[in-house]
Amino acid sequence: MKRLLLSTVIASIGMTGVAHAADDVPGVDVSNWTGEIDWPAVVAGGGKFAFVQATEGTNYRNPIFDSQYGGAATAGLIRGAYHFAQPHESDGTAQADYFLQNGGNWVSDGQTLPGVLDLEDNPYQSKNGKNSCYGLSTKDMVTWITDWTKKYYEATGRRAIIYTTTSWWRTCTGDSKKFAVNPLWLARWGSEPGELPKSWKKHTFWQSAEKGPLVGGGNAFNGSESRLKELANPPAEVRVSGRVGGRTSYAVTIANTGPHPVTNVKLSGRAFGGQRVVKAPGCTFSGTAVRCVVKELPRRKKITFVFTTKPRKSKGTVGMNVTVGSVKLTLKAR
The missing domain is CATH 3.20.20.80 (Glycosidases)
Structure with missing residues (x-):
């Protein structure tokens, strides 16, 4: 996290x-x-x-x-x-x-x-x-x-x-x-x-x-x-965590843990390892790329995005690189 x-x-x-x-x-x-x-x-x-x-x-x-x-x-x-x-x-x-x-x-x-x-x-x-x-x-x-x-x-x-x-x-x-x-x-x-x-x-x-x-x-x-x-007036605080659900499923949770509501939080992700994104509810996606925007996230609330991918190969390392603001996550699966 x-x-x-x-x-x-x-x-x-x-x-x-x-x-x-x-x-x-x-x-x-x-x-x-x-x-x-x-x-x-x-x-x-x-x-x-x-x-x-x-x-x-x-x-x-x-x-x-x-x-x-x-x-x-x-x-x-x-x-x-x-x-x-x-x-x-x-x-x-x-x-x-x-x-x-x-x-x-x-x-x-x-x-x-x-x-x-x-x-x-x-x-x-x-x-x-x-x-x-x-x-x-x-x-x-x-x-x-x-x-x-x-x-x-x-x-x-x-x-x-x-x-x-x-x-x-x-x-x-x-x-x-x-x-x-x-x-x-x-x-x-x-x-x-x-x-x-x-x-x-x-x-x-x-x-x-x-x-x-x-x-x-x-x-x-x-x-x-x-x-x-x-x-x-402390800064707003957002915690970002990721979870891998096998070779074809990746979840990213954005939680507002600070005292302020936050707005316009942007997530961008890209699949790697010879796979493409085929499903991303609430987001836009094309090929290996996915983009999500959280218009408003109240204090103590969180939102989870789940991305489904389709690998070209049944073996080898696959995953997604995800960026939320200055936070970068790498989610890997084999």
């Missing part, structure tokens, strides 16, 4: 502001407690991105989420939503679903970051009687996080960002290594990020202060502004 990355053209809002180091792109995080925000002032102060709390558990939605989230976008910021986890109240799937339905769904607009799962010390210990890990064992916590992130990925095609501290992760997940595919938003207030949880070799975002110089929390993206934009 091979992978093809396709460029996706999405109009995105231009960004301006005070220059910062290429490896330190500043941003903010806000919630209901932050109140209404002067987003143009955030941009003027050099801010490039914002995280906005959308939900908590399965019964709380930030009452000013729409104005905060929409205001950040209107000002030209790349923005993302986050969910404050309450693992003792309901399972991870249910809370991810609540988040998706209440502002956390990722959209392919070039301006929206993947959603965030906020995991930190239980702030309601005096009310709910649970410990810092919400009363869950490390095994149950890992299961809870797995369920949440799986649901989010299935719904959006994006890997959710995980916000946490190294100490909480070590205590409450046993320093699990199972979430390396999820970008890390590390919370550690101070001058250095410090040691990371074992799942990650680097952080993607760093919250270095509870109150930053702009508004809300002080944050930085670990990379350039172009990489930040790429996180909001």
Whole structure:
């Protein structure tokens, strides 16, 4: 199986502001407690991105989420939503679903970051009687996080960002290594990020202060502004695989495994070994050549083309060379 990355053209809002180091792109995080925000002032102060709390558990939605989230976008910021986890109240799937339905769904607009799962010390210990890990064992916590992130990925095609501290992760997940595919938003207030949880070799975002110089929390993206934009607008992704069904049958599957629908995907193939194509449903063919066009392939969908050939000889190597974009496959039979 091979992978093809396709460029996706999405109009995105231009960004301006005070220059910062290429490896330190500043941003903010806000919630209901932050109140209404002067987003143009955030941009003027050099801010490039914002995280906005959308939900908590399965019964709380930030009452000013729409104005905060929409205001950040209107000002030209790349923005993302986050969910404050309450693992003792309901399972991870249910809370991810609540988040998706209440502002956390990722959209392919070039301006929206993947959603965030906020995991930190239980702030309601005096009310709910649970410990810092919400009363869950490390095994149950890992299961809870797995369920949440799986649901989010299935719904959006994006890997959710995980916000946490190294100490909480070590205590409450046993320093699990199972979430390396999820970008890390590390919370550690101070001058250095410090040691990371074992799942990650680097952080993607760093919250270095509870109150930053702009508004809300002080944050930085670990990379350039172009990489930040790429996180909001990743390339489309198509996986191509082939299967040989004897000397006269060849199948090619094109699967959209990325977050965007893809259009106008072209396949070209040519039989070799002294054979010609005699059947190719959904495609055009002549002699040894075949051409197929996928006008549109939605996210998480796939299509399979089957080609039937007629060899001139009963022995010897035969097959097809197939090209889909930059991916080349050679399917052989004897």
